[in-house]
Amino acid sequence: MKKITIDPVTRIEGHAKITIDLDDSGKVTNARMHVTQLRGFEKFCVGRPFTEMPSLTARTCGICPVSHLISASKACDMILAVKPPHTGRQLRRVINLAQIMQSHALNFFHLSSPDLLLGFDAPKEDRNIFNLIKTHPDIARNGIGLRAFGQKIIEQLGGKRIHPGWIVPGGVSHKLEPEIKDWILKGIPEQIKVTRDILDWFKKEIKNFNEEIRTFANYPTLFLGLVNDNGELEHYDGKVRVMDHIGKIVADKLDPREYQSYIGEAVEEDSYLKSPFYKPFGYPNGVYRVGPLARLNIADRCGTPIADEEHAEFKSLERGPILSSFFYHYARLIEIIYCLEKIEMILKTDDILDPHIRSFAEPNRLEGIGMSEAPRGTLMHHYRIDENGLITFANLIIASGNNNLAMNHGVYQVAKHFIDGNNITDGALNRVEAVIRAFDPCLSCSTHAIGKMPLMLELRDSNKKIVDIKTRGI
């Protein structure tokens, strides 16, 4: 038996490695993704004041710190037993949508589009954003511009592009200035146009990726996410909906505060990433997916005009929910349009400049749970405090973690289809990584946007003895 190790996985956020077991005839018998780093946030946050939790947990990630700020602040709102004022909640929504938009743009344009535009089998040294700038300058420029727009919204609202301190327990720390509102509104139409163009291109290209569509974690799972009271896409508040692989809603309007009654967390011995599952279906049958694909599957509609049109077309791909994880890319582009439209809708409301943006209170509860939709899926923060306000317990279910079981299955499915132990091609290995990229997992705060570290493959025999080592660049 041989074993292939892909370590590190490139063009993702964070560190992971993949091991692929081959039998004597070179057939894939098993494939696993291992998250190789331990962060320890849940442990070292203990003993800190709960008011520090938004800024502390935001350090989990440099790509989606706003998502952590949102979930953490919502958990703190619950501890304070306050509901932030309407404008405070709406401003939190705007920055969260800007965050989702820029993160989706990062994944699609910087990390994944080299595979889509240049091909999975293109020379490895060509599959990166820099080469894309040479071969497809307009798309690269638009993608970079789209992400920059989202980042600038975060900077304008929160004071910093990364780890803004603006979102605080009880609301936000300062009101929206009219000139910032005008600046954001002015930039939106151009970015919607850019996204629609790339979406049109993507829809035309779908037919060229049939093999990937068939194998990229294309299998029945549950889908989980937040929807609002009207069953529409919701990223800030809302209740949990769970849909099965034939489109049946198996649970609806679940209270985020009761998450422990329906989400369990299994621990695998070969990964630091926990494997959440839907409790009523048990482990591992309760495997579910979150993120853009899941959100568009479970939502009845988006709630904004252009995104609704695109959503309807997206849903027509299959009768039930869309099962192939390759379509995370498709869903991501629709969500970018939704985010832009929704930001515009919110900013055009009359009370968005209202100075009443924050509620103040002392702790009135000893426990708080905050749930929101991060770019990569449902994000849960759960804290307990002592009577002095110091954290005694913290549990974080990070969006990417929800997809752990599904990502592992996807790795196995792709490896089985594309890897031949007797002739391991670079394109085949790239697809194994690409299936993980499709989920856009954010495995840590460290960002390797262009995968600077070399990829190392170890071929090992049944005695775990290395028989061959292959290394490659980006």
Place this chain on the structure above:
Amino acid sequence: MIEKPRIRVKTFKIDGIDVTGRADQTVLDVAIENGIDIPRLCYMEGLKSIGACRLCLVEIEGQRGLISACTARISEGMSVLTKTDRLLKYRRQILELLFSERNHQCAVCVSNGHCELQNMAISVGLTHVDIAYLNPKLNIDASHRRFLNDPNRCILCNRCVRVCDEIEGAHTWDLLGRGVDTRVVTDLDEHWGISESCTGCGKCVHVCPTGALSEKGVSVAEMAKRRNFLPYLKSNRGIS
């Protein structure tokens, strides 16, 4: 008619500049009056100077040892140097020691952007610390209803001890232990929340140069200290 006390005036040099001060003034007082910046962290106008932080060390020409400007009385004809290579090196080392001794995580600190230690590091260009961090495990005292004591951010400047003793008159704070194990404690090392001497005035919080003492409920970078009360209280109470 009240007879005015006779003030003796002394003339000397700071960094080659001729300056004049009253005999009861310190080198630092005169330097501040003349717009000459000498770094300091434990000094605070309105409190007695104790030379605890050692940042204001200066050289006196003709003397081998260094002396803290906040406690050194001026003398006629002395020549003070505040920016020699030796002093710049020592100041940087002192700051590195302060950072390495406790857990100063600026990015998530309530005083981020309003912190005197952080500002001092920026002003001397301290971009990294070469000394190994001690990473001590120090528990927060959050027992007070309104205030927090986070010893992870404390630099033992003693301002809280002095303001509580000299201005408020409560002497709730004091030092416990020696060397790197020294901590500021309330009463007889009891929780702040059950301190019988604490009046809850909050002066200690507002003189604290870092995020060690802060108000509860504030988020990261929100703890801006208000210190204008000190000279006013000092003059009201007739403290020189």
